[in-house]
Amino acid sequence: MSDDTFLTLQRRNIEISLLLMRLTVFLVMLVWTIDKFTNPGHGARILENFYFIKGAGESIIMVMGAIEIVLIFAFVAGLWKKYTYGIILILHGLTTFASWKQYLEMNLLFYAAWPMLAACVALYLLRDLDVKCTLSK
Numbered sequence: 001m002s003d004d005t006f007l008t009l010q011r012r013n014i015e016i017s018l019l020l021m022r023l024t025v026f027l028v029m030l031v032w033t034i035d036k037f038t039n040p041g042h043g044a045r046i047l048e049n050f051y052f053i054k055g056a057g058e059s060i061i062m063v064m065g066a067i068e069i070v071l072i073f074a075f076v077a078g079l080w081k082k083y084t085y086g087i088i089l090i091l092h093g094l095t096t097f098a099s100w101k102q103y104l105e106m107n108l109l110f111y112a113a114w115p116m117l118a119a120c121v122a123l124y125l126l127r128d129l130d131v132k133c134t135l136s137k
Helices: 003-038 040-051 058-076 081-098 100-104 108-125
Strands: none
Touching: 003 040, 003 058, 003 081, 003 108, 040 058, 040 081, 058 081, 081 108, 100 108
């Protein structure tokens, strides 16, 4: 196998891997966003219990959901990568670290946030290589 063929295959593998990471991060974020519309009270409890923000009404949660839906669709489309990938990374990072009590209590479901955080970091760092199925150039 020539060096050019090897590099082409490696690039294709990286592009597919980044696409799969982007799609799965989007899927998780989409479910959490839908929850803001279908159960805004749950979102208010999360703000209170994890972020110590009390009194967020359902309308505030739904506005947050509306902003988030625009963000995650721009993210999955690969638009404005520096900003959308960065904001997704920051949001998920805040969520991951805000759950610190859950880790101390050995709540195993919360540990799934760490590989997703690593995927968000990888997507941000490799955003210029993430070109498969994007609307950006």
